Amino acid sequence: MANRIAGLAMALALVAPAAALAQDGAPRTPWGDPDLQGTWTNTTTTPLERPTDLAGKDVLSEEERAAIDEENAPGIDAAVGVGAYNNFWMERGYVYEQTSLVVDPPDGRLPRVLPKAKARQDALVASRRSSSYPTTYEEPSLMERCITRGVPGVMLPGNYNHNYNILQAPGYVAIFHEMIHDFRIIPLDGRPHIAPGIHQWMGDSRGYWDGDTLVVETSNFTDKLYERRGSLLVWGTGKHMTVVERFTRRGDVIDYRFTLTDPTTFERPFTASIPMVPLDEPMFEYACHEGNYAMANMLSGARDQEAAAQRTGSE
Amino acid sequence: MHKQTWIGALMVVALAGTAPAAAQSNGDGPRTSWGDPDLTGVWDFRTLTPIERPDGLGDKAVLTAEEAAAFEQQALQQWDADRRDGSDLEYGQGSDIERAYNDFWWDYGSSIDEDRRTSLIVDPPDGKIPWTPEGKARPGTFDLAFSGIITAGPEDRALSERCILGFNSGPPVESSAYNNNLQMFQTPDTVVIFNEMIHDARIVPLDGRPQLDDGIRQWMGVSRGRWEGDTLVVETTNSGLERQPAPDRAVHADQRGSAALRVHGQRSHDVHPPVDRADADEALRREPVRVRLPRGQLRHVQPAVRRACRGEGSGRGGIEIASGRPARAPARSGG
Structure with a gap:
């Protein structure tokens, strides 16, 4: 943990939200490509969107960051009731200097969601808040079902296991994502994407050096992909969504950014910046399904609640 | 990592002219x-x-070409899930519905090992x-x-x-x-x-x-x-x-x-x-x-x-x- 704090501090010192930094002396692979290899983490409590009370403020001072970290420290352990995991299981890290992961639009907020996609998002929210949720195993998120977090979801920090192993070979980069043991092999040889009619949970990735x-x-995403976050955002509709990621090594930090474009969901593309620092621990198997009684319990619990509501004649 | 990268760089110099993805x-x-x-x-x-x-072959490690051809034909026939006849297979009850996937989905291949091994x-x-x-x-x-x-x-x-x-x-x-x-x-x-x-x-x-x-x-x-x-x-x-x-x-x-x-x-x-x-x-x-x-x-x-x-x-x-x-x-x- 101390190493991660040091690494994060280095990240905060090196990465400016919109600056391009010098790249002299960056390590190289034996065949001459920039060397991004290693195990990395991007755990942070910085929110995806800038909080409304920080409107117009894109960076935090050291004092402000320290105050936020202190406020976040008690976390789940301070909650009343059974709740979910306690802090032993959480790995949220600390807050970045930037006030949001979204760096474009400049207000740090996601672009306006277009009406049709908004309706879909509202339906998801309504279903989650319904007293009969979930009625079927297909209603919980893909992550809860241990299927995938997709792209760029898999690169977004959250509660735990946001660790990555980047491997390189001539003509390829491979990324092993600890959650949910998803593995991307990214060819760099300029081959075309797979046919438009083929849709994959993790899409289809192609890379090159700039x-x-x-x-x-x-591209080639499935339209079943969405990310369960606080507002149940809908990332995209699959065939209309493309994601462009950029990995730039600056010393011992990877300046990672992605730009998501889906003209049927968002009125404009948006970009998020999530620095990655070295992980000084091994990555372990994120089996997900092992001991995953939650789905069965959620379904049976919802049926019990329905039955109880019927008995009392109220909802 | 950095030490290995440095050593790798020396190897690249020594093998100048070798394409990065050398075959x-x-x-x-x-x-x-x-x-x-x-x-x-x-x-x-x-x-x-x-x-x-398979039982009955004892220590017979390799089939002859004729035996291999016969084995392959028998195996392909046995695995043919598109059949609609009655069968004495352990799990096939005579209807292709009960044979799960049909042959479009199976991918066992169409031959045995090149050495014609029995296992x-x-x-x-x-x-x-x-x-x-x-x-x-x-x-x-x-x-x-x-x-x-x-x-x-x-x-x-x-x-x-x-x-x-x-x-x-x-x-x-x-x-x-x-x-x-x-x-x-x-x-x-x-x-x-x-x-x-x-x-x-x-x-x-x-x-x-x-x-x-x-x-x-x-x-x-x-x-x-x-x-x-x-x-x-x-x-x-x-x-x-x-x-x-x-x-x-x-x-x-x-x-x-x-x-x-x-x-x-x-x-x-x-x-x-x-x-x-x-x-x-x-x-x-x-x-x-x-x-x-x-x-x-x-x-x-x-x-x-x-x-x-x-x-x-x-x-x-x-x-x-x-x-x-x-x-x-x-x-x-x-x-």
């Missing part, structure tokens, strides 16, 4:  | 730009050869898994899962049905019904074995790091690799497969054993000497088991997610699997 920056373009 | 061969097969045997690519391991030698197991010489009575009695046999045993919950079903672990993806790798494809990916200090079946990737470090603590169990175990000449040896321990129904996995490394996967980088179809025997897990097996899989190569640019195009590529390598405790002495050179 100077010392690895650019990964991903 | 330069020194006569024993292509090599990576850093000098390791090049195993990269997408490989298929489909075959009609059974894992164990994928090459050691013990009888081509059989050397079960002890206790090991044979463990839950997880084929009959348990497919003979109508009432199951109380999802954990009574096979790991492959629950999409937790592929039934052919290993370790160790075994030919099976479909998706018999894997992609190998190499770096100077790592080999990655990416299985199409349930998209599992095994990242195998080659830097000599120790295994994880014995108390840590993972579905695919923990793999460590090394080069022995031109052979990649992958030893896997810490498996979490104890007491799991695995009816379609005849060979697997349980928590007390290990699987040593030996991947032969040569493009020729050599016969390899047996590995040294080691002490076996007395509770489960009397002795280690060696399995040799044929391996073809798919089209170089074809991703593992698509069905293989059989017969493409030049030559065939071999994958040899020894299951049991790790050998205490190194194998003889070339194996």
Whole structure:
């Protein structure tokens, strides 16, 4: 943990939200590509969107960051009731200097969601808040079902296991994502994407070097992909969504950014910046399904609640 | 990492002129730009050869060409799920509806191993898994899962049905019904074995790091690799497969054993000497088991997610699997 704090501090010192930094002396693979290899983490409590009370403020001072970290420290352990995991299981890290992961639009907020997608999002929210949720195993998120977090979901920090192992070979970059043991092999040889009619949970990635920056373009998503976050955002509709990721090594930090474009969901593309620092621990198997009684319990619990509501004649 | 990168840079200088993705061969097969045997690519391991030698063949290790042709015809007929006749198959009741997938979906291949072997197991010489009575009695046999045993919950079903672990993806790798494809990916200090079946990737470090603590169990175990000449040896321990129904996995490394996967980088179809025997897990097996899989190569640019195009590529390598405790002495050179 102390190493992660040091690494995060280094990340905060090196990465400016919108600056391009010098890349001299970056390590190289034996065949000459920039070396991004290693195990990395991007755990942080910085929210995806800038809080409304920080409107217009894109960076925090050291004092402000310290205050936020202190406020976040008690976490789940301070909650009343059974709740979910306690802090032993959480790995949220600390807050970045930037006030949001979204760096474009400049207000740090996601672009306006277009009406049709908004209706879909509202339906998801309504279903989650319904007293009969879940009625079927297909209603919980793909992550809860241990299927995938998709792209770029798998690169977003959250509660735990946001660790990555980047491997490189001539003509390829591979990324092993600890959650949910998803593995992407990204060819760099300029081959075309798979046919438009083929849709994959993790999409289909192709990469190339732009100077010392690895650019990964991903398309061919399934339209079943969405990310369960506080507002149950809908990332995209699959065939209309493309994600462009950029990995640039700056010392011992990877400046990672992605730009998501879906003209049927968002009125404009948006970009998030999530620095990655070295992980000084091994990555372990994230089996997900092992001991995953939650789905069965959620379904049976909801049926019990329905039955109880019927008995009392109220909802 | 930085030290290795620096050393790698010196090697690049010494080998000036070598293309980054060199397929330069020194006569024993292509090599990576850093000098390791090049195993990269997408490989298929489909075959009609059974894992164990069929009963009645005794010590007959190899079929004649005529016997092989007859065996293949019989196997293809037996596996033909598009038939609508009544049958005396164990699980076929005369209707193709009850035969699950039809032949469009199966991908066992259409031939047995090029050597015309009677089993994928090459050691013990009888081509059989050397079960002890206790090991044979463990839950997880084929009959348990497919003979109508009432199951109380999802954990009574096979790991492959629950999409937790592929039934052919290993370790160790075994030919099976479909998706018999894997992609190998190499770096100077790592080999990655990416299985199409349930998209599992095994990242195998080659830097000599120790295994994880014995108390840590993972579905695919923990793999460590090394080069022995031109052979990649992958030893896997810490498996979490104890007491799991695995009816379609005849060979697997349980928590007390290990699987040593030996991947032969040569493009020729050599016969390899047996590995040294080691002490076996007395509770489960009397002795280690060696399995040799044929391996073809798919089209170089074809991703593992698509069905293989059989017969493409030049030559065939071999994958040899020894299951049991790790050998205490190194194998003889070339194996």
